[in-house]
Amino acid sequence: MKRRIPLLLSSLALLCADPVLAAGDGRLIATGGATSVEGAAGGGLIPWAVISGYGEQGQWSSTVFGTHVDLPDYNLDVTGLAFSYGNRVEFSYARQRFDLGTLAKKLSLPEDSLSQDIFGVKVRLFGDLIYDQLPQVSLGLEYKHQRDFLIPSLVGAQRDHDVEGYLTASRLFMGAAFGYNLVVNGGVRYSRANEMGVLGFGGDRRDTRSVLKEGSVAVLFNPRWALGVEYREKPDNLSFAGESDWADMFVGYFPNKHLAIVLAYARLGEIATLNNQNGTYLSLQGSF
Amino acid sequence: MKRVFAVAAFALLAACASKTPPPATDDSLYQALGQKPGITRIVEGMLLTVVKDPRIGQHFRNVDPGLLRDKLVEKFCVEAGGPCKYTGADMAEAHKGQRIDPSEFNALVEDLIKSMDAQKVPVPAQNRLLKRLAAQRAEVIDK
Numbered sequence: 264m265k266r267r268i269p270l271l272l273s274s275l276a277l278l279c280a281d282p283v284l285a286a287g288d289g290r291l292i293a294t295g296g297a298t299s300v301e302g303a304a305g306g307g308l309i310p311w312a313v314i315s316g317y318g319e320q321g322q323w324s325s326t327v328f329g330t331h332v333d334l335p336d337y338n339l340d341v342t343g344l345a346f347s348y349g350n351r352v353e354f355s356y357a358r359q360r361f362d363l364g365t366l367a368k369k370l371s372l373p374e375d376s377l378s379q380d381i382f383g384v385k386v387r388l389f390g391d392l393i394y395d396q397l398p399q400v401s402l403g404l405e406y407k408h409q410r411d412f413l414i415p416s417l418v419g420a421q422r423d424h425d426v427e428g429y430l431t432a433s434r435l436f437m438g439a440a441f442g443y444n445l446v447v448n449g450g451v452r453y454s455r456a457n458e459m460g461v462l463g464f465g466g467d468r469r470d471t472r473s474v475l476k477e478g479s480v481a482v483l484f485n486p487r488w489a490l491g492v493e494y495r496e497k498p499d500n501l502s503f504a505g506e507s508d509w510a511d512m513f514v515g516y517f518p519n520k521h522l523a524i525v526l527a528y529a530r531l532g533e534i535a536t537l538n539n540q541n542g543t544y545l546s547l548q549g550s551f
Numbered sequence: 552m553k554r555v556f557a558v559a560a561f562a563l564l565a566a567c568a569s570k571t572p573p574p575a576t577d578d579s580l581y582q583a584l585g586q587k588p589g590i591t592r593i594v595e596g597m598l599l600t601v602v603k604d605p606r607i608g609q610h611f612r613n614v615d616p617g618l619l620r621d622k623l624v625e626k627f628c629v630e631a632g633g634p635c636k637y638t639g640a641d642m643a644e645a646h647k648g649q650r651i652d653p654s655e656f657n658a659l660v661e662d663l664i665k666s667m668d669a670q671k672v673p674v675p676a677q678n679r680l681l682k683r684l685a686a687q688r689a690e691v692i693d694k
Contacts, residue, residue, distance in 0.1 A: 289654025291661065319654040350653075394688050437682035442675025485674050486664065 287322025298328035302357025312401035312433035330546040336365035355383040398434035407460040420463025427454035466500030489515040507532025575632030583676035596666030642690035
């Protein structure tokens with residue numbers, strides 16, 4: 264992460280400095296969301312139906328992001344980028360690096376981190392976050408490739424790559440929370456990824472995809488500040504350890520259309536035999 | 552936490568039923584916006600930003616600014632439940648031939664929010680006005 268911060272900061276500085284790069288900014292602030300841990304536009308732990316960036320009809324938009332999740336026994340670092348067109352389609356790439364920290368030392372594991380590449384595409388099917396009669400509904404597909412498969416294979420994971428899909432809906436209800444705007448997201452995912460895929464796909468206990476629910480609710484105190492909670496159901500495919508559902512409470516800050524900052528308290532529960540993996544989540548996103 | 556999901560699912564379904572809000576039933580929003588003088592300041596602040604806004608300024612070049620201000624004040628006043636009568640053209644008629652796209656509509660929303668912020672209009676009151684105007688977006692864009 265330390266190496267990535269200067270890179271991220273310099274790219275953020277670049278996009279603030281060059282107005283020529285400013286492509287689509289036709290949407291209202293914060294309506295492109297932040298970037299979720301798998302690279303798709305959304306909240307923190309789950310994607311939303313929103314399309315990344317601020318491009319409207321006929322406009323391109325791109326985002327870069329970096330996320331750090333600090334847990335008692337592990338760390339998760341994610342970096343990536345996304346391109347979107349016309350508030351219709353979004354292409355994303357993310358690299359996750361899951362640092363095994365304590366566990367690697369305790370068990371003298373052959374590797375001290377597990378990495379994964381995620382290529383995503385998300386299409387807005389119909390509706391609009393704010394204006395239409397219908398909420399914004401999007402369909403997403405993710406191709407995931409686990410890059411350090413030795414440990415996952417030893418604990419029962421069946422394969423090092425997989426495709427999963429999700430269908431999600433988002434809506435901003437104006438003034439619905441005591442006069443403040445309320446954003447509601449709900450979706451289902453069809454996946455057999457163990458800990459998002461960091462521990463491979465499918466397992467000795469179950470090797471078929473499950474339908475997993477995810478959702479979030481956030482209040483906007485003004486167009487720039489959001490406070491919310493998220494929930495993500497997870498499968499339980501590996502017999503060596505339980506896999507907890509995830510939840511978080513977040514604060515999002517959108518100072519302008521080029522920067523989004525999300526700080527969260529994430530409750531990730533049991534991960535690979537270690538309990539109470541609850542910690543802080545920090546994410547920065549640059550849009551241009 | 553599962554309850555959050557149930558609430559989310561219900562709220563999303565409820566969204567499908569939402570439509571253009573009915574006429575204001577009381578004048579609480581009119582009061583919150585500062586009555587006629589407050590609304591006039593909001594509209595004037597918005598128009599001063601709009602004419603300098605490179606994204607949408609061109610739509611306002613051939614308009615009589617005084618007349619536009621008066622009609623917008625009437626419009627906002629009626630939307631807010633105030634004692635006014637809107638004497639301008641209906642929304643679709645007023646925007647005919649302008650080919651306003653979604654980005655330009657959002658630019659106007661941003662300029663209005665900027666003006667309401669400058670007038671220290673509380674966010675809940677801003678949202679009430681914006682909700683009423685947002686519901687009329689289909690009559691404004693792509694005409």
